[in-house]
Amino acid sequence: MKKSENEKVQKFLGEIKLIDAEKSDTLIEIREIIFTHFPKTDERIMYGGIVFFLNDEMFSGLFLNKKHITLEFSKGFLMEDPNRTLEGKGKYRRHLKIFTKEDILSKGVSFLVKQAV
Template sequence: MKKSINKEVREFIDCLCKTNPLNHQIIIASRKVVFDNYPNAKERIMYGGILFSLEEDFGGIFAYTNHVSFEFSVGFKFNDPDKLLEGKGKFRRHLKLKSLEEVESKKLDFFVKQS
C-alpha cells in the first residue's frame, strides 16, 4: 500500500495503529481499495477522517470506537442490490465496517467503483 503524501493523513494512520489496531487495519484495507481503483485520488484530513477526491470529493473514511464508516458523497445514486448501504440522508450513504472481512463482504470495491 502506498504511503500517503499528505503528512496529516500519515499521522492519523500512525496514531490509529497505536490506539485501535483493528480500525487501523480496516482503514489500510479501505485505502487500498480506493487507490486500486483510483491511483490518482487525493486524500486529506477533514471532519476527523480521511476524505478522498478526484475532481471533487467522492467519499471518506472515519474511525469510531467500534467500527469504521466509509461515507459516499452521492451514495443515494448507487446500485445497491443487497441493501448494504446505510443512511437516509438526502445524498450521503455509508458502510459500517466492523471487521477486516467486512471490507470484502460488504463489497466496498463495488461501491468505490461507483463513486
C-alpha cells in the same frame, strides 16, 4: 501500505496504528481499494477522518468510530446496492459500517467504491 503524500494523513494513519491495530489494518485495506480504483485520488484530513477527492470533488471518506469504521459516499444515493448494505436517508450521502476486516468482502466494499465517482 501506500504512503500518503499528505503529512497529516500519514500522521493520522500512524496514530490509528498505535491506538487500534485491528481497525488500522481494516482502514488501510479500504484505503488501498480506493487508490486501486482511483489512483489519482487526493486525500485530506477533514471532519475527523480521511476524505478522498478526485479532480477537487469529494467522493468518499473514512471515519473511525468506537465500534466500527464508517465509509461514506458523497453521491451514495446514485449507487447500486443490491445487498442493501448502505445506510442513510439523507438527500445524497450514504454510508457503510465496517465492523471487521471480513466486512470488506462480505459488504462489497470494492463494488461500492467503483461506483463512488
